Amino acid sequence: MRIPATKYPIERFTLDNGLRVVLNPDKSAPVIGVAVVYDVGIRSEPEGRTGFAHLFEHLMFQGSENLEKLAHFRHVQGAGGTFNGSTHLDYTDYYETLPSNALERALFLEADRMRGPRLTEENLRNQVDVVKEEIRVNVLNRPYGGFPWLKLPPVMFDTFANAHDGYGSFVDLESATVADAADFFKKYYAAANAVLSVSGDLDVDSARTLIERHFGDVAKRKAPKRPSFQEPDLSAERRESYVDDRAPLPAVASAWRVPDPISDFTGYLPYVVLAEVLTDGDASRLVRRLIQQDRIATSVGGYIGFMGEPFEVRNPTAMLLQTHLPPGGDVDKVLRTIDEECERLANDGLDKGELARTQARMATHILRESDPVLGRALRLAVLEQQRGDASVMNDLPQLIGAVTAEQVLAAAAAIRPDRRASVEVKVGAKK
Amino acid sequence: MTRTLPDLETNRKLTVPKTAERTLDNGLTVIAIRRSSVPLVEIRLRIPFAKANLARGDVLSETLLAGTETKSAVEVAAALQEVGGGLSANTDPDRLSISGNSLVSGFPRLLEILAEVLTSATYPADEVTTERDRLADRIQVALTQPGHLSRIALLKRVYGSHPYALQTPTIAQVKAVRRGVLQTLHAERLHPNGATLVGVGDLSPEKAIDTVAKALDSWGGESKLVTLPPIPATSPGPIVIADRPTSVQSSLRLALPAVGRTHEDFPALQLANLIFGGYFSSRWTENIREDKGYTYSPHSGVEHSIAGSILTLSADVATEVTAPALNETFYELGRMASLPPKEDELEQARQYAIGTLLLGVATQSGLATLASMYAAYGLRLNYLVDYSAKLAKVTRDQVAEVAARYLAPAKAVTVVLGDAERIGASVATLAATEPDTALAELTGDSGK
Numbered sequence: 001m002r003i004p005a006t007k008y009p010i011e012r013f014t015l016d017n018g019l020r021v022v023l024n025p026d027k028s029a030p031v032i033g034v035a036v037v038y039d040v041g042i043r044s045e046p047e048g049r050t051g052f053a054h055l056f057e058h059l060m061f062q063g064s065e066n067l068e069k070l071a072h073f074r075h076v077q078g079a080g081g082t083f084n085g086s087t088h089l090d091y092t093d094y095y096e097t098l099p100s101n102a103l104e105r106a107l108f109l110e111a112d113r114m115r116g117p118r119l120t121e122e123n124l125r126n127q128v129d130v131v132k133e134e135i136r137v138n139v140l141n142r143p144y145g146g147f148p149w150l151k152l153p154p155v156m157f158d159t160f161a162n163a164h165d166g167y168g169s170f171v172d173l174e175s176a177t178v179a180d181a182a183d184f185f186k187k188y189y190a191a192a193n194a195v196l197s198v199s200g201d202l203d204v205d206s207a208r209t210l211i212e213r214h215f216g217d218v219a220k221r222k223a224p225k226r227p228s229f230q231e232p233d234l235s236a237e238r239r240e241s242y243v244d245d246r247a248p249l250p251a252v253a254s255a256w257r258v259p260d261p262i263s264d265f266t267g268y269l270p271y272v273v274l275a276e277v278l279t280d281g282d283a284s285r286l287v288r289r290l291i292q293q294d295r296i297a298t299s300v301g302g303y304i305g306f307m308g309e310p311f312e313v314r315n316p317t318a319m320l321l322q323t324h325l326p327p328g329g330d331v332d333k334v335l336r337t338i339d340e341e342c343e344r345l346a347n348d349g350l351d352k353g354e355l356a357r358t359q360a361r362m363a364t365h366i367l368r369e370s371d372p373v374l375g376r377a378l379r380l381a382v383l384e385q386q387r388g389d390a391s392v393m394n395d396l397p398q399l400i401g402a403v404t405a406e407q408v409l410a411a412a413a414a415i416r417p418d419r420r421a422s423v424e425v426k427v428g429a430k431k
Numbered sequence: 432m433t434r435t436l437p438d439l440e441t442n443r444k445l446t447v448p449k450t451a452e453r454t455l456d457n458g459l460t461v462i463a464i465r466r467s468s469v470p471l472v473e474i475r476l477r478i479p480f481a482k483a484n485l486a487r488g489d490v491l492s493e494t495l496l497a498g499t500e501t502k503s504a505v506e507v508a509a510a511l512q513e514v515g516g517g518l519s520a521n522t523d524p525d526r527l528s529i530s531g532n533s534l535v536s537g538f539p540r541l542l543e544i545l546a547e548v549l550t551s552a553t554y555p556a557d558e559v560t561t562e563r564d565r566l567a568d569r570i571q572v573a574l575t576q577p578g579h580l581s582r583i584a585l586l587k588r589v590y591g592s593h594p595y596a597l598q599t600p601t602i603a604q605v606k607a608v609r610r611g612v613l614q615t616l617h618a619e620r621l622h623p624n625g626a627t628l629v630g631v632g633d634l635s636p637e638k639a640i641d642t643v644a645k646a647l648d649s650w651g652g653e654s655k656l657v658t659l660p661p662i663p664a665t666s667p668g669p670i671v672i673a674d675r676p677t678s679v680q681s682s683l684r685l686a687l688p689a690v691g692r693t694h695e696d697f698p699a700l701q702l703a704n705l706i707f708g709g710y711f712s713s714r715w716t717e718n719i720r721e722d723k724g725y726t727y728s729p730h731s732g733v734e735h736s737i738a739g740s741i742l743t744l745s746a747d748v749a750t751e752v753t754a755p756a757l758n759e760t761f762y763e764l765g766r767m768a769s770l771p772p773k774e775d776e777l778e779q780a781r782q783y784a785i786g787t788l789l790l791g792v793a794t795q796s797g798l799a800t801l802a803s804m805y806a807a808y809g810l811r812l813n814y815l816v817d818y819s820a821k822l823a824k825v826t827r828d829q830v831a832e833v834a835a836r837y838l839a840p841a842k843a844v845t846v847v848l849g850d851a852e853r854i855g856a857s858v859a860t861l862a863a864t865e866p867d868t869a870l871a872e873l874t875g876d877s878g879k
Contacts, residue, residue, distance in 0.1 A: 001514055001534060004470040028468045029793035030443035066434045070721060074712045078779035079439055080786010083711075099786045101440035108437050129724025133680070137727055137747045141680045143575045201443075245677075248571045281517065282496070282508035292504065292561060298568040326568055357512035364515035364534055367469040371794045 003363045003401040010391045011204050017220040018192025022380045022390040023207055024199040032200035033373035034106040035095040037381040040188035041088045042166035043229050051168015054087040055176055056184050058127040060094060063118035072109055079105050088307055090314045091382060097374045100201035104210050111214040114191060119181045128173050135167050143246040147425055148253030148322055149306045155240045156255050156421035161229045190221035197381040200373035231316055233257045238421040245428030250325045252334060254422040255318035256415050262314055262386055269399060270407035271319045272310045275302035276358050277408060285341050296334055297323045312382045331424050339417050346413035350405050363397035445789055445819050447812045451636035457651045459623035461643045462802055463636035466795050472538045472632030473795045475803035479625045480527040481657045486600035487616050490563045490608040492520040497558035500551040504558055514540045524595050525737045535633045542646035549621060549650050554610040567602045580870055581682035581848035584673040587869030588844050589686045593662055622652040627806040631799040662739030665844050670858055673867035674851035681753040681849030685744040688837050689733045698821040699833040704731055705780035707767045707838060708744060715763045725756040742837060750850055754857035761840045768839040771831035784822050788815050
């Protein structure tokens with residue numbers, strides 16, 4: 001099956017204050033996706049302030065230069081739109097999807113908070129409470145909370161930047177001050193450290209005029225220099241476990257470092273494909289072996305990056321395999337079997353058609369993610385920020401399609417136990 | 432310098448994309464919709480499934496793709512992948528749904544495989560054993576999750592003896608399923624009469640229907656169509672406390688009466704719901720999250736099922752503020768029910784309701800899911816145009832009237848899942864309470 005390509009028109013320019021802009025006109029529906037992505041994430045938060053990048057994301061919704069608290073939400077939703085923001089390892093995004101008659105309003109709202117959020121003690125304390133409830137609902141009050149995205153990095157990595165809990169400890173969150181927030185904004189939220197993208201029902205020339213009108217006078221500040229977060233690869237296996245009192249089934253997740261997604265994209269892509277060869281659907285290698293044949297796992301998943309976004313992550317990152325086991329399951333046996341399957345793949349090669357069908361399915365996934373204007377706007381913004389070229393978007397399905405069998409086998413050969421970091425969930429007493 | 436918020440341009444018109452529809456000789460209704468944004472196709476097949484045995488229905492949906500007369504489970508999956516495709520099945524108390532997508536060039540092949548599964552699924556014994564055990568494992572995990580547990584308690588309290596009361600089988604029921612009962616269930620219920628197939632993608636709607644007709648002409652037979660009795664009226668009573676020892680949050684779940692999409696009260700009810708708690712800029716969210724910090728994501732919304740609709744509220748709050756959060760919830764419901772909304776509140780909710788309709792039909796998968804869901808209620812996408820026009824006309828008085836009828840706290844069924852020892856006494860200061868029985872019945876130990 002031939003892998004199709006998209007031909008999204010993509011316009012890029014930079015304002016005098018350093019804000020990079022990506023426009024993608026598409027008249028297929030009267031809606032727009034607007035995204036502002038700042039080049040700061042969990043890895044950049046200071047020691048003693050775990051969870052701060054995410055807490056700060058909340059504060060960006062609490063009013064800004066010309067907007068009271070609650071105004072942002074009301075203006076977006078009162079225009080028929082939806083909004084959100086999210087904090088990642090390497091970036092923080094803020095976005096809206098709206099009917100296209102609200103383009104100028106969305107630009108105004110994003111520009112206003114780029115000038116500066118209203119940082120008050122009251123809003124800070126309120127959002128610390130909200131974030132604590134977010135952590136309770138997603139991590140503390142449920143089984144497998146934070147597994148493996150919060151549990152595996154401290155096993156694999158040694159530096160604070162890569163290893164710490166990105167949701168944050170309650171102590172750190174409660175210690176956060178308005179002054180911390182002001183410093184964080186000053187350092188990381190410069191226009192020159194951001195990308196704005198708009199996708200959907202827009203006219204390029206008039207959108208550009210509106211963008212210049214609203215963002216043109218956002219003060220120019222220098223973008224911080226992004227440090228290298230590089231750490232050496234593992235030289236010996238690492239393995240840890242913890243008891244999850246609410247977990248009824250054992251589980252294990254393992255990670256292996258992969259090449260730099262940005263500077264070595266060609267070397268990295270085979271791992272993106274390998275994760276799918278191993279785990280995508282009933283015809284994948286590990287589903288067949290672990291679940292259908294040996295029945296030693298009840299579910300298995302594989303993906304790149306601790307937050308599962310292969311085209312939105314920088315170095316260092318990893319390929320992850322995570323498995324839930326039936327009651328009383330044997331974790332060692334699961335890990336041994338994964339090793340065996342990777343070795344078998346590396347030595348015996350792929351079956352006829354195995355690579356092509358995996359690539360075809362991956363193309364569908366990538367294209368499907370780009371159908372919503374927001375999915376497209378976000379991906380364009382992050383590609384522009386991390387790779388300096390949003391138009392890579394149009395190439396992704398075919399870049400995946402160009403990965404060769406030899407490259408996948410070489411990647412499989414690198415999935416060895418001595419390069420592996422694993423974390424095991426042990427079943428606790430209460431259910 | 433003070434900057435003022437720019438005005439909106441004139442509202443964009445909601446237009447329904449090019450659509451074709453035909454009922455095939457075998458009784459299957461086919462709806463094809465063109466959206467050419469990406470070279471893909473989405474399909475949704477919806478088969479009436481009311482009153483199907485829960486455990487058998489769930490295992491059937493997990494093993495429907497596990498083998499046919501000519502293909503193993505692996506071969507079915509591989510054949511789908513070859514065209515960039517995938518299919519999955521799931522059930523709810525009204526229907527069995529098979530959803531999928533593929534590269535648009537693989538549309539005929541995707542349908543062929545779907546037809547093969549529908550006409551010759553074999554439910555191999557080994558795969559049935561594997562999949563039912565996996566399903567049992569997933570149920571075991573679900574029974575530790577507050578969202579699932581509170582849902583069980585609420586459904587039981589709201590629906591009583593109606594079939595909707597119980598939507599998850601027990602582990603023992605699942606483990607007892609054998610291939611024979613799956614073959615019987617398939618033979619009884621998986622037929623084209625009453626079913627709807629929706630296809631959306633980069634295709635010509637008429638030609639797409641021809642493609643479907645050709646691929647699915649071997650699918651035949653007839654199911655007996657089962658109609659469920661209407662759901663019972665919500666019956667308020669003591670606050671149900673479901674115990675989850677050491678829970679660090681309490682899950683507040685409330686149910687109120689509601690009406691279906693075509694009822695004359697529905698547009699006003701939807702706006703009343705938005706003003707109360709149906710979107711972020713609602714009174715409830717602004718109160719218990721943005722003012723008090725009790726919770727992360729409170730939400731209310733109308734849940735439609737074939738046999739009736741209810742309005743549900745959900746918020747997970749810190750254990751120590753359970754009673755105060757519940758108190759604010761009753762207060763905001765009472766304010767809705769006894770006072771008309773302000774003009775600007777109504778206009779904001781109206782813009783949101785109308786605008787988000789545009790967002791919902793702006794993707795292939797959104798269109799497919801919406802068209803399939805509407806079809807089950809005898810509606811087509813042009814319902815959106817009428818609904819949008821009705822939303823535009825709703826008055827403050829109508830919202831007030833409808834809120835008094837549906838959002839009154841006196842009509843609420845309330846369930847709180849949490850650490851009963853820590854929350855029981857303070858919740859009981861607000862209203863009478865009673866212990867839950869649904870979880871105790873289901874798990875044998877109240878989910879402890």
